[in-house]
Amino acid sequence: MPAVLTVDPRSGVPIYLQIIEQVKRSIALGVLRGGEQLPTVKQLAIDLTVNPNTVARAYRELEREAVIETATGRGSFVRTDEIDASPRVALEIGRDALELALREAKAVGLGRDEVREIFTTALERWFSELPKGDSP
Amino acid sequence: MSSIKISNLRKVYGSTPAVDGFSLDVPSASVFGLLGPNGAGKTTTFKCMLGLARPSSGEILYDGKPLVPESFQRIAYVPERNVLYEWMTVDEHVEMNRRAFKAFEPARARELLSQFGVDPRKRASALSKGMRTAVMVACAFARNAEILVLDEPTSGLDPVNQRHVLSLIINEAAKGNSVIFSSHQIGQVERAAERIAVMDRGKAILSGVVDDLKADRKIVEGIFPDVNYSLDGIANDPRVARVDRTERILRLLVTAGADEIAARLSGLGATGIRVLDLNLEDIFLYAVSPKDATADIVTKEQSS
Numbered sequence: 057m058p059a060v061l062t063v064d065p066r067s068g069v070p071i072y073l074q075i076i077e078q079v080k081r082s083i084a085l086g087v088l089r090g091g092e093q094l095p096t097v098k099q100l101a102i103d104l105t106v107n108p109n110t111v112a113r114a115y116r117e118l119e120r121e122a123v124i125e126t127a128t129g130r131g132s133f134v135r136t137d138e139i140d141a142s143p144r145v146a147l148e149i150g151r152d153a154l155e156l157a158l159r160e161a162k163a164v165g166l167g168r169d170e171v172r173e174i175f176t177t178a179l180e181r182w183f184s185e186l187p188k189g190d191s192p
Numbered sequence: 193m194s195s196i197k198i199s200n201l202r203k204v205y206g207s208t209p210a211v212d213g214f215s216l217d218v219p220s221a222s223v224f225g226l227l228g229p230n231g232a233g234k235t236t237t238f239k240c241m242l243g244l245a246r247p248s249s250g251e252i253l254y255d256g257k258p259l260v261p262e263s264f265q266r267i268a269y270v271p272e273r274n275v276l277y278e279w280m281t282v283d284e285h286v287e288m289n290r291r292a293f294k295a296f297e298p299a300r301a302r303e304l305l306s307q308f309g310v311d312p313r314k315r316a317s318a319l320s321k322g323m324r325t326a327v328m329v330a331c332a333f334a335r336n337a338e339i340l341v342l343d344e345p346t347s348g349l350d351p352v353n354q355r356h357v358l359s360l361i362i363n364e365a366a367k368g369n370s371v372i373f374s375s376h377q378i379g380q381v382e383r384a385a386e387r388i389a390v391m392d393r394g395k396a397i398l399s400g401v402v403d404d405l406k407a408d409r410k411i412v413e414g415i416f417p418d419v420n421y422s423l424d425g426i427a428n429d430p431r432v433a434r435v436d437r438t439e440r441i442l443r444l445l446v447t448a449g450a451d452e453i454a455a456r457l458s459g460l461g462a463t464g465i466r467v468l469d470l471n472l473e474d475i476f477l478y479a480v481s482p483k484d485a486t487a488d489i490v491t492k493e494q495s496s
Contacts, residue, residue: 065383068469070403098366105358107223107386108366110403163465 063104071106075114077149080123083134084146090136094124194253195220195339195370196241201250202394203236210236212394214250218372218387223365225385225402226374227476232391234374235272238343241372242269254339265294268337270328272344272374276316282327283312289331301334304360308353322348333360340364342373346380358384382472390479398479402472409433409470409478410450413443414462424460426453434478445478 101108196218239245308326389399434445
């Protein structure tokens with residue numbers, strides 16, 4: 057696996073959540089593909105200089121969310137079965153980011169119409185290549 | 193299975209308790225970080241763990257058994273204070289460890305010393321503070337010990353060697369051994385430790401899994417339209433550990449349920465509500481300084 061994971065232990069975000077988020081992001085971006093092997097818990101702990109149990113916790117959670125699977129003695133792999141995890145993970149990342157932005161907009165006192173206007177403008181800017189009325 | 197279990201440890205010097213009812217539990221194959229201001233009782237706790245000080249009361253168990261002479265083959269200790277013999281060379285210290293400890297690997301010790309940049313031919317008296325720490329750390333990690341007790345194992349080391357010590361600690365945990373260490377460098381504890389305890393005046397004032405503490409402990413902040421706002425009992429919520437009111441701004445330290453408390457503030461008419469993450473240093477500082485003398489603050493006790 058390419059060395060794409062980094063964590064900021066000094067952040068207030070739990071390290072295991074940072075690892076989960078980055079593995080998901082790597083999958084969404086296609087950096088990690090279905091069937092690809094993740095580093096062992098020990099290797100990733102040493103590479104990131106973080107506690108092995110913290111890495112193991114992240115892997116357990118990714119397994120529970122059906123993003124990766126662990127074969128005893130063989131290691132952990134990005135799941136390939138029934139559906140490719142990447143579109144699902146991409147949707148999740150996008151939704152979380154938009155939720156956060158909306159929450160912040162509300163916190164600073166913006167109204168529904170103002171937010172909609174900002175959203176429409178941003179949508180035009182970033183998704184201009186897509187045909188209008190493109191249904192989700 | 194806990195590797196180290198301390199129950200209700202008390203150590204009194206004269207009439208002053210240095211450790212006052214301290215308990216901790218280090219599961220096997222884990223790293224435990226002990227934090228606390230100077231004089232909190234960390235070093236005394238370590239000394240009691242190693243039998244270098246006799247507990248006034250309480251119990252210390254390793255894998256369920258009290259310390260016996262044979263235990264020292266399994267436990268490696270790096271003391272806070274320099275315990276090298278000034279007239280002996282580094283090589284002679286390595287040799288002394290080889291004679292004392294069956295599982296000690298001299299080649300591993302020399303490899304570590306070379307990584308730390310210590311000249312093994314030098315006498316201890318010629319070593320800097322950091323190099324002395326490096327010698328003690330190198331000898332401890334060459335012991336093949338199942339339990340490592342490290343009192344400030346990065347003291348005096350440069351950032352590169354500090355990181356090297358952290359890697360050694362992590363490697364021990366990955367091998368299934370247990371480590372308990374103290375450090376004033378909270379960032380190191382934050383990386384290497386799975387669990388922590390914060391000691392203050394001989395007691396554990398906070399303990400838990402680092403990632404859980406970070407996930408649960410948040411600052412919830414809101415701005416009210418005018419100064420005389422009602423808290424409607426929020427200050428009495430057991431999850432609210434601290435209330436700071438600075439004019440129209442309310443900041444709450446919560447130990448759980450941040451989103452729900454944020455929603456309650458919104459219901460009381462607050463705007464600009466934010467839920468802020470806390471890193472381990474913030475969590476530590478809030479734990480050891482429950483009252484902030486500089487700001488216009490009403491603590492939980494005063495406001496309720």
